Amino acid sequence: MRHTLSAVLDLTAVSLAGGAGVHQALNAATAVGEGPHATLLHRAVRDANLLPGLTLWQSLDQLGEQLDVIELRDLATTAELAGGEGARIRASLIARADALRTQQLAADEADATTNTERMAIPLALLALAFLVFLVYPALTTVMRTLG
Numbered sequence: 578m579r580h581t582l583s584a585v586l587d588l589t590a591v592s593l594a595g596g597a598g599v600h601q602a603l604n605a606a607t608a609v610g611e612g613p614h615a616t617l618l619h620r621a622v623r624d625a626n627l628l629p630g631l632t633l634w635q636s637l638d639q640l641g642e643q644l645d646v647i648e649l650r651d652l653a654t655t656a657e658l659a660g661g662e663g664a665r666i667r668a669s670l671i672a673r674a675d676a677l678r679t680q681q682l683a684a685d686e687a688d689a690t691t692n693t694e695r696m697a698i699p700l701a702l703l704a705l706a707f708l709v710f711l712v713y714p715a716l717t718t719v720m721r722t723l724g
């Protein structure tokens with residue numbers, strides 16, 4: 578979900594820079610995404626447009642609560658505080674997208690490090706097996722000549 582949210586925020590910032598309104602930019606950004614998370618985001622934006630009394634940020638906050646995605650809830654809170662000014666919301670969305678990408682990159686690097694450490698023992702066993710196959714014929718030859 579975090580990866581999808583980051584991509585949607587980037588697309589939304591581009592639409593806002595092009596002069597679109599917040600609702601229009603988020604609607605366009607979520608409409609082009611594919612996958613279950615993009616569909617959920619698109620439904621949340623659509624619900625905010627269709628249901629009276631439900632703001633866009635409340636809808637995103639509810640989705641974040643349902644999916645237990647803190648970043649989505651933080652985005653909703655930050656954007657709601659930024660108000661209706663396009664420039665402030667755009668700057669907030671760009672900063673949030675950058676933070677999500679950095680966070681995802683750190684998580685991916687931690688996973689890669691963990692996987693690398695987990696592979697140390699199998700690689701050592703493989704190297705040992707290779708050495709046995711390499712040394713065994715020579716050792717048997719030496720033993721035959723001595724014995």
